[in-house]
Structures are given as C-alpha cells and as structure tokens.
Amino acid sequence: MDLLNAFVALSNFVLIPAIAYGSQLALGALGVTLIYGILRFSNFAHGDTMAFGAMITVLVTWWLQSMGIGLGPLPTALLALPFGILGCMVLVLVTDRMVYRFYREQKAKPVILVIVSMGVMFIMNGLVRFIIGPNDQNFADGERFLISARDFKKMTGLEEGLAIKSTQALTVVVAVICVALLFWFLNKTRTGKSMRAYSDNEDLALLSGINPERVVMYTWLIVAALATTAGVLYGLDKSFKPFVYFQLLLPIFASAIVGGLGSPLGAIAGGFVIAFSEVTVTYAWKKVLGYFAPAGMEPDGLVQLLSTDYKFAVSFVILLIVLLFKPTGLFKGKAV
C-alpha cells in the first residue's frame, strides 16, 4: 500500500507535471531546431514568436467567449488555435521577407543572424506588450480537471490523491498529434523530404533543383504552427504572461542543444530530459521518501535538492554537461 501511495504521490507531483512541461518544451525546441537545421542560426526571437501566436489565440478566445461559442468541456482556446497559427504565420513570413531574407542573400555569418534575431525579439516583445499589455491574462475555460484528487481518493481508497488537470492531458494529446504530423510531413511528403535534404547538404539540394526560398517558407510556416501551439498549451497550463515566454527561451534552447541542434527527434528527447530534471531536482521529496523509509526514519527536512527558483540552473547545468561530454547532443546534431 505504501509503495502504491508513494507512486501515486510521485506521479501527482513529478511525473504528470513533468510530462506536460516536457511536451511544451519539446514543441518549442522543435521550432528552434528546425530553424537551426534549415536557416542555420539560433533564433533568439523564438520565445516571443510563441508569445505572439499565443496572444492572437487569447484574443480570439476572448472574442469567441463573448459570442458564447465554446467547446463544452474542452477549452475554447482549441477553437481559436488555428487563428493564432495563421496570425503567427503571417508575422513570421513578413519578418522573413523584411528582415532575414536580405542576410540570407548576402550569405551573412550565423552570428550576424543571431544578432538580427535579437532585434526581431525586441520588436515582437514590444508588439505583444503593446497589444495585450505585460500582465497575466487568463483565457482557460472548460473542465478544470480530468480526475480531481478527491475523486481519485474515493475511487481507489488510497491516501494520496492524483489530480490530472485537463490542460495537462490536452497538452500531451495535442503534442503527440503535432509531432506525428510533423514526422509524417518530414518523412513522407515531397516538401518534407526536400527540407531534410536542404538541411543535410545545402549545395547538393540546390543542385538537385530544390527551391531554397520555398523550403525556407515552409520551415517558417511549420515553426509558426509549432510555436503557437507550444505557446497556447503553456499558457493554458500555467498562464499567459509575455515575459514568461521570453524566459522559456533558456530551457527551450537547452532542450534543443541537449538533444542535438538540427535533430527533431533530439529536440523531443531533450525537452523531456530538461523537464524531468527540472521537476525532480526542485521537488520536495519528503512525502515520497516518507513512504519508503522504515517507521521512525522519515526525513525531517523537505529533502529538496534545490529551491524551485533555481530551475533555470538545472536546465543550464545539464546543458553544460552535455556540451562538455557530447558536444553534438544526445542525438547527433549538426556542428556548423
């Protein structure tokens, strides 16, 4: 019984939050890794792209809510998500046309493109704050829990409760669908194959008649869709606040690099590695250990390795360890 209780407590506080957070990070990291693979620079504006897409979704959600349109138990934001993706696609295509294309034609060094993306980051950040303001915005509705802690206790008769927020379940489902679609696209369709070819060897791809501008356009479209979805899921799960998306940049980059920049599979793995380590290291293990320890030996303290405010430190340390020992990441990424 104690074992079961310990496992339930562990799932409630560590496994489920980490899986949801990992899925959000993975979606974000996929965007970063695709840009790196095709356009060959680290996009500092990615967090703010997520914020922009999520913002459009929030605005449309509010409009739908005011019209009385909803999805019943599911959050209305799902209905608004396509609009957010479209808005984000328009934004990134305009940005590419007005900003990035010039440097691509010049064959500028990657570091210049990184600095350019810093400028884009400022503009997007400013735009989002300008339109929706810097404050917390709530846009989640529908059923709050798939299983609430009290129901779970009643059902199983266990001491520990297990709560699954509907947003957490939704996050995982949507993330799985997105990843499946992405891999189908990259592996089966003509455009997807041309993208992979371009990423592997630019010159060879150009020789075989692949239109680079088309590849770049599709990349941006996919990145916009992924970023918006990640942003909306994160916003539903926690809350929408523009500055938080900027701070997500670090764990997202860490995920992409740990997995191997340029490798989509690596981005997903990296997302979960980072999420699980962040949650486990900052979780207070007192409760779980209490079930394992023999009577009278329960730990006194919280058994928390690091306070939650240091979660950035965790993703960072993992990043450093991987970079020092396996510079190309867990899955072999690019090293330009």
Next chain:
Amino acid sequence: MTETVKNTALFLGVAALVVITGFMQSWNSAILIVNMGLISAIMAIGVNLQWGFAGLFNVGIMGFVALGGLAVVLVSEPISPEAWSAGGWGIVLALLLGAATVFAAVMATKRMPKGRSRTLTILVVLIAGFVIYRAVFDPNVMAVEAINPAAAGNIGGLGLPVLLAWPAGGLLAAGAAWLIGKTALGLRSDYLAIATLGIAEIIIAVMKNEDWLARGVKNVIGLPRPVPYEIDLQNDPGFVESAASLGLDPVTASTLYVKLGYSVLFTVVLLALLWMAQMALKSPWGRMMRAIRDNEVAAEAMGKDVTRRHLQVFVLGSAVCGIAGAMMTTLDGQLTPGTYQPLRFTFLIWVMVIVGGSGNNFGAVLGAMLIWFLWVQVEPLGLWLMNVITFGLPEGSALKSHLIDSAAHMRLLTMGIILLLVLRFSPRGLIPEK
C-alpha cells in the same frame, strides 16, 4: 567632411540632445540621463572589448552588472559581527567545501582512467560533497538570516569606502568570468551565447534567493555614497549662499550638485577605461585580438594561443561590466535584484554597441549615450505621439485609453527597429572600426 569632424559632430549632436532636455524638461533629468549614459558607455566598452575586439558573443552582461552591484553591498555595508559569529564563517566553510567537491570531481575526471570506476568515484564525490555541503550550509544560513530579519539578516559588508567597491565589482565579475570562460569558451559562438544567457539568469537567481548574501528580494537600501547628501548641503550656510549667488534655490542646487558630483566621478572612470581600451586596441595585443577575430585558424597557425586570448579578453570585458554595475548600484544607492531584466541590461547594451559601431571604442561610447537618451525619451515621445494619433477619438473610448496606456511599451519596439535598421543599412555602426 573628414572623419574627425564627422565624429565630433556626432558627439556634439548627442550633447545637444541632452541640453535640449535640460531646457525643455529639467536639468535634473538631463544630468540623470548623462549619468546613466556614462555608466552605459562603460558597459558598452566592456562588450566592445569582447565582441568588437575578439568576436565573442556574450549575452550574459546582466549577470556581470549584477555582480558589480553585489560587490557594493559586500564592500561598503557596515561590518556585522553578530552575523559572522552566528554563521558567517560556517557559510564560508560550506562554500569552500562545495568548491573542494567540484575540484575533486574535476580532478577525478582528469586524472583517473576512463571506465566504470571513474564514473563511480565522480558520482560518490559529488553526492557525498553535496550532502556535506548542505549539512554545513543550511543551519548557518538559518542562523544568519534569523538576525533581525526585518532590517538585516545578511552577513553585512566590510565597512570600506564605497569607491573601493568599484574595482571590487570588477574583480568579482572577473572571477566569475574566469570560471565561466574556463568551461564555456571552447564552445561555438551560439553555444557560448546560450551559456552566458543561462549564467546571467543563474547569477540573478542566486542574488534573489540567497538572503544571507545581500538580503535577496528584500533589497539593500541606503548604501553609502561617495558624494554628500542633499540635506547636509541644504543645511550648510556656505552652500546655500553660493547657490543663491548663482540664482538657484537651495533644493534644486543641492540635487544638481550631487548629480554633477556623480557625473564627474563617472567621467573620470570612463575616460580612464576609454584610454586603456584605446591603448589596448592600438597595441600589438589589440592587433593580435583582431587577427584572431578575423581568422582564427590563421592566427592559430601563427602560434597564437586562441583559447587563452579569448579567456583573457572575456575576463577583461566582464570586469569592465562589473565596474559599471558597481557604479550603477552606487548611483541608485540600493541593490534590488528584482529589477535586473535581460532586455534592459544585456540586449540594450548590445544595441548600443552595434549602433555605435562595433570594434570602435568611441563608437561604443557614442552609441551608449545616444541609445540611453532614446531609451529614456521614447516613453514621453510615445505618449505624445499616441495623444496626437488618438486626438480625434472621443474621450473615454476603450481604444484611446488602451493606446495611451500602451505607449510605455514603445521603447522595446523602437529599440528593435533601430537595431534592425542599423544592421541593414549601416552594419558597421555610426563610427565604424578603422
């Protein structure tokens, strides 16, 4: 128009902007802009050392600036014997133990042959070290933080004059930069960027959460000042008399006097650093740096130790940023870790360097002054612009109030647009590298 004339004109232009502010708004705000502009200029020189001279992409400036601020507290706050007897030494011991653990782990990695026994040793060292460290650290921290938590609860400082904190800030930042450089400088440029970004966040997190160090988010206020207090000046009959002879009332005169005092101090530091940076740029060392930047492989083939030189310039640039950070905290008179934002303290400095002209010290200084002026003035300008745009809208309409409220966020947008325009149309900046 020769280069000197053009550059002088640019500097005069920025000076004119400040003078206009003085006449249109107030001399107090004008001098405030100058003071922060001078500090920003020092930060820009630091970044220019790293990026302009050596091509190192450091986006962790905020961390070094914050460390400089921390040094002000640690150097100039009065000594707190209670805290030291309660647990200060214990904390030092715990930190030494932590450092020893890391050192032992690094040694094990380097010295032992690869294999299972090495992995095991490293794991045992790390886990045992961490447990011992926490066992020593936690009770001592509790003891220190328990001393008068409403007003102190930290280990205090050394009680030294605050001006000494400026070089100390540089040293602290340099020490941190050395540690970071040792681990991260071997990485590629984008990886270095992410690494420094992360380290800056960690430094801020430590400063926010370790209350024993500098009271964390409870802030340290009322730091000692290198210039007299306004109230003392106002009570000094001699000062009031000389103010009256200039036709100023004592309150305005005292605030101006204090701010100008800071300006003089900052200008001295800026000129000294600028002179050193210019000398470094002209010296064989500067030429070697630029050679490494332009072609690492060729420089290495000529026998230059690229990694060592990178570490050197990284430490130097970070130290300059640390000095600037200490100066800024001195000017504010308080340390508030919650106010360090990467957009303001890292990316804005980058805009300054790029706009001014990377690789040119005078460019960095000019860019810093100009961008800081814009950063301050865009907000009132944006408000004015929004008032003009919404002039036709009825009073109290939602759109009007939203637009006017949003004017405050114009500055980020403006900075982004300026950066992109400069990168596109004048990528070498206002005063290009020679």
